[in-house]
Amino acid sequence: MPEILILYYSRHGNVAQMARCVARGVAEQPGIHARVRTVAPVSTVCEALEADIPDDGPPYVTAQDLTECCALALGSPTRFGNMAAPLKYFFDSTGSEWLSGVLAGKPAGVFTSTSSLHGGQESTLLSMMLPLFHHGMLLVGLPYTERSLLTTQAGGTPYGPSHVSGLDSDRPLTEVEQQLCTALGRRLATIASALLVPTPKPV
Numbered sequence: 001m002p003e004i005l006i007l008y009y010s011r012h013g014n015v016a017q018m019a020r021c022v023a024r025g026v027a028e029q030p031g032i033h034a035r036v037r038t039v040a041p042v043s044t045v046c047e048a049l050e051a052d053i054p055d056d057g058p059p060y061v062t063a064q065d066l067t068e069c070c071a072l073a074l075g076s077p078t079r080f081g082n083m084a085a086p087l088k089y090f091f092d093s094t095g096s097e098w099l100s101g102v103l104a105g106k107p108a109g110v111f112t113s114t115s116s117l118h119g120g121q122e123s124t125l126l127s128m129m130l131p132l133f134h135h136g137m138l139l140v141g142l143p144y145t146e147r148s149l150l151t152t153q154a155g156g157t158p159y160g161p162s163h164v165s166g167l168d169s170d171r172p173l174t175e176v177e178q179q180l181c182t183a184l185g186r187r188l189a190t191i192a193s194a195l196l197v198p199t200p201k202p203v
């Protein structure tokens, strides 16, 4: 069964909740599954002390997940208008996957959560795309046929789903923010399925 890798980092649970909504959208497409993975936090003490398996939540991503997935949804909290260091750290370790092109030609989308409405969602989403372009991925955003993009009073951008978590990072996802996360999962699954269909040999 082809699988879409949903890879995220989340400190306070907002991006984790978005990842679950993206997975719900993937599940709407028959014949394709979501594989949810996270990354370990980076530490100034000693990263080798981190356990191989997290105490809770999905397993840590491995290079094999990149090879085996048919698409990628990448989620990060906004950190000063950019993706969080643990995800960047992981991508900085994917040189051999970049060389061998395991992600090339696969669709990808990005999602983020910020505390404040104008706290850098777009810059984060766009900068998250950069390593994915280098990996040769086909970047997928959200089309304005998702009408709630026109009316949202919270998160939701054409570059990908987003969420405004508020000053204490505890504001739940609005209905629209959830819908747009699900829309990204559905879109990735539809595109990945279409790309997986073998092209008929000429007779």
Ligand SMILES: Cc1cc2nc3c(=O)[nH]c(=O)nc-3n(C[C@H](O)[C@H](O)[C@H](O)COP(=O)(O)O)c2cc1C
Residues within 6 Å of the ligand: 009, 010, 011, 012, 013, 014, 015, 016, 076, 077, 078, 079, 080, 081, 082, 113, 114, 115, 116, 117, 118, 119, 120, 164, 165, 169
């Ligand atoms: C070091 C740091 C930098 C942050 N930078 C921003 C920022 O630039 N803009 C913003 O709106 N929120 C910023 N935040 C808040 C987080 O993006 C926000 O709390 C997010 O919802 C957390 O997602 P999570 O619950 O998945 O960890 C920052 C938080 C931290 C700890």
